[in-house]
Amino acid sequence: MPVPQRCARPRDQVCRSGVSHGEELPQSGSAPHDEGVPVSAPRKRKAVALVAAALTIAGGGALANAAEPSSAAKPAAAKPAAAAAAEYTVNVGEKGSWTHPDDTPAGTYIDKDGTFYFQQAHALYGASDKRQWDFFTGKDFDSAKRSAEISDAVNPANDKDRNNDTTWRCNNSVTGKESTDPPAGSSYAHRNYCDLAGVWVDPDSGDWYGLVHNEFTPQPFGDGLHYDAIDYAVSKDKGKTWDIKDHVLTSPYSTKRDDSAAFPEKTYHYGDGDPRLYVDTASGYFYVYYGSRIVDKGKGGSWKAFHAHVARAPISEKMAPDSWQKWYDGKWSEPGKGGKESNMVPVGADSSTGYTPVDKEYDPANTGTVTEQVEAGKTPPTSPLFVMDITYNAHLGLYIGEPQAVDQSGKAPQQFYATDDLSKQQWKLIGDTGSYTNASWYRWFLDSKNKTSSAIVGKDFRSYCSFGCSGDSASEYINLSIDTNSPAAPITSGKTYRVANGDGRVLAQANGGSGTTSVDSAAASGRAAWTFTSNGDGSYRVANSATGKLLGVDSASTGSRAWGTKPTVAAAGKKGPSVGQQWFVVPGTSDGKPNGTFRLVNRYSGLVVGLSDDSGRAAETTPGRTWDAAAGNSVGGGRTAAEQTLTLTPEDGS
The missing domain is CATH 2.115.10.20 (Glycosyl hydrolase domain; family 43)
Incomplete structure (x- = not known):
């Protein structure tokens, strides 16, 4: 029996002798178009x-x-x-x-x-x-x-x-x-x-x-x-x-x-x-x-x-x-x-x-x-x-x-x-x-x-x-x-939380602008409280409790997906929060069990919130890590796992 020609379709009657070099391949049957084709009723x-x-x-x-x-x-x-x-x-x-x-x-x-x-x-x-x-x-x-x-x-x-x-x-x-x-x-x-x-x-x-x-x-x-x-x-x-x-x-x-x-x-x-x-x-x-x-x-x-x-x-x-x-x-x-x-x-x-x-x-x-x-x-x-x-x-x-x-x-x-x-x-x-x-x-x-x-x-x-x-x-x-009938609820929608990392830094909206920063927990003010509201699809919008503005990154720019991008606060658009203003609240685990920590993953960039006492990156979005970057690392920049391992503590009365 001859060796089967390698191709990417099970049971092809005629196997391909090659694969397209980036060009579009024809599709059998009625071809879908960019907007999608109904497959009868959902x-x-x-x-x-x-x-x-x-x-x-x-x-x-x-x-x-x-x-x-x-x-x-x-x-x-x-x-x-x-x-x-x-x-x-x-x-x-x-x-x-x-x-x-x-x-x-x-x-x-x-x-x-x-x-x-x-x-x-x-x-x-x-x-x-x-x-x-x-x-x-x-x-x-x-x-x-x-x-x-x-x-x-x-x-x-x-x-x-x-x-x-x-x-x-x-x-x-x-x-x-x-x-x-x-x-x-x-x-x-x-x-x-x-x-x-x-x-x-x-x-x-x-x-x-x-x-x-x-x-x-x-x-x-x-x-x-x-x-x-x-x-x-x-x-x-x-x-x-x-x-x-x-x-x-x-x-x-x-x-x-x-x-x-x-x-x-x-x-x-x-x-x-x-x-x-x-x-x-x-x-x-x-x-x-x-x-x-x-x-x-x-x-x-x-x-x-x-x-x-x-x-x-x-x-x-x-x-x-x-x-x-x-x-x-x-x-x-x-x-x-x-x-x-x-x-x-x-x-x-x-x-x-x-x-x-x-x-x-x-x-x-x-x-x-x-x-x-x-x-x-x-x-x-x-x-x-x-x-x-x-x-x-x-x-x-x-x-x-x-x-x-x-x-x-x-x-x-x-x-x-x-x-x-x-x-x-x-x-x-x-x-x-x-x-x-x-x-x-x-x-x-x-x-x-x-x-x-x-x-x-x-x-x-x-x-x-x-x-x-x-x-x-x-x-x-x-x-x-x-x-x-039992969607996930890692936190309580509508509650106000303080967002702190493992080093005691607390996420806050900066004074006098749309920027964000982190402060020592002892110095946290009303701008360091955030209200998490479910979007009904697994993501959350995160509003500063003092200003009502939403935490996020600019989803109109691919540059805001770059490592080290600083989150800002802005009003939601007419159609609601942009994809850059949506966050996944991912529970941390140890040996498969929730350990009480979280990572805030930006839906647009896939990066997580990190907080540091380094004034150049007091609040940033950065790749997820569970280890510390080596000293002198040119890209990791000394970032640690604790900077992005967060606890969400409910504010009194929220």
Whole structure:
């Protein structure tokens, strides 16, 4: 059986030989337009909460010609847990257009100067196929265009190392050097293919860090596939050149060619790949949701069971290899490199833990094909949580995730799962999109108001799809909301609070102007009191109690998203508070539990309020951090975690 051509659509009848170089791709069916196209009347799907106490709170490329999991690998739809207090309703609105689909999700981020970017990649298998890391920039997602300056950049020290042809980079990376060439006659032309998939900007240096998905050592057992592994890379020049540093998440098993000692029977483990990066403001951790697959050996062998995993690392460690821990048997106990990993499953009638029992996990010594092992209960079927991307929904006060559908026919609705505690990874089904169906492999969230952030969204948000979208379209997004009878209330709407940091500095409106400052708590006046009022969608407007003016930044300027921007106070516009005058109140957590602190996240910039006794930055907006910048740091500027770790104390009588 010839190797499947790598493309970004499951079950494409004719696979693409390349991916668009930033140009718009045609969409099958009726093409959405910029304003969005009605998908008939909005649909609602209600789930009686599966959530009870577990979700009660105070108040972040796969191959395309994928063979579908066998019938034995398709479990029944996830069953909700017993009914409880909260209810959730998924409201499906209009479609909108998205015209740059690629072989990874689009990862969003904002640079230190306030410039918005999203990044995606592809690495196709044929000798003349394209292998590119592409970067787009603009005011927001809707206006972003491909940046030729970055996407076509060439390493001045090595003209073979370039973003618009990553062949040399992938073959000579840490994974590439450990890989072996494909067998003679293979449709794979190279030993490694790598995609940048998820970027974070370091608050200390401004350097760009990213995860790298690798597909290497093609056809290791004469089958049609390869191994997967995840590395990390750093760019010190805003994405123009990249240094792939080391492995971060790799297989618990061998990734050598023809290693029958490690895989003595009819199957092998594909490795760890398809990362979905999430940067968690509340806990100070990177979380990466990734997948593995079990593959049949030999001619015609393909994947049959798709398993879901998660790992985390302190953000302060900046993706260092030894900082990663995999989720295994209910604990963060295994190293990222080579450690064991649990297959995640929904919590409900079929599982109280959210993961496969250790004795039911895949074992290379088990006999039979993948399908036979699944039927015999020797290995888990495809997980309903496979390659899940997540966000924090401030309206619900929950993290929500949208995984790939087990049913890849294109007729399955998009399911949504939720948890209030990333440290425990217990995901519960809260609803789906009903008659809106797809088979999407690449999904991501975007807040509908700022159109730049996938990290935190309000009640209304977008869910994007690249390839395998509804009606077999190549790309689209849908407008969604998830409503509840128990919205989050981290603070009391209408109450007046004093906003203080861990160093005893208190946020205040400056005397004689629209500026803000911070003062010692003992010197605080009436201008140091702020009234928080819910906007009804998870965000708050914050009014100075002495002047009535709203705290915020100028949402008409991208420069006000730059690190160190000083918040000001101004009247609300005629239509209410601007997106720059809206704030997410994010509870801080320790070991998954609220610790009584908060971060105020500006909805427009994604930056948090920081307070300091440094007169040059007495009150500012700055990237979230849970560590102190080293002394003399030119970008971090000596900023500390305590400066932005806030307490909100009610004023007497409010």
